[in-house]
Amino acid sequence: MAGIDKNSSLVFTLEDSLKLKEAGRIGFDAIGSGFDSADWTLMHRQFDGSKDMHYALLLGMYAKIQAEESSGVGRDTDAYVISSNGIREVPQSTLDFIRKEFERDRHRERLSTKKAIERLRLRENEWKKI
Numbered sequence: 001m002a003g004i005d006k007n008s009s010l011v012f013t014l015e016d017s018l019k020l021k022e023a024g025r026i027g028f029d030a031i032g033s034g035f036d037s038a039d040w041t042l043m044h045r046q047f048d049g050s051k052d053m054h055y056a057l058l059l060g061m062y063a064k065i066q067a068e069e070s071s072g073v074g075r076d077t078d079a080y081v082i083s084s085n086g087i088r089e090v091p092q093s094t095l096d097f098i099r100k101e102f103e104r105d106r107h108r109e110r111l112s113t114k115k116a117i118e119r120l121r122l123r124e125n126e127w128k129k130i
Contacts (some may be wrong), residue, residue: 034067
């Protein structure tokens with residue numbers, strides 16, 4: 001559950017025990033079978049709840065897309081922006097744009113890893129003697 005008051009935004013999780021847990025200290029929460037992937041993505045990318053809506057939407061979608069690798073997490077996504085002005089649905093075209101950006105990031109990361117491995121191979125003689 002999420003909401004906003006005069007001072008800040010709030011994120012709560014209703015646990016199986018029906019106990020309400022505030023996720024305010026980290027500014028996000030995730031549920032379901034993709035929890036670990038989504039949670040890891042937001043932590044790894046150093047989510048900062050004080051940044052703007054576009055930042056939160058991009059990283060939130062990145063976490064959702066990463067979670068799709070988990071069993072039971074579908075590709076279909078609905079996203080909403082909750083503010084003091086009301087609730088707005090994020091257009092599908094925006095979500096599609098973010099998905100393409102995620103794939104570009106993933107491709108760049110693979111290339112970077114490949115180049116790092118090539119550089120490591122060039123140094124092989126240094127540690128192969130050990």
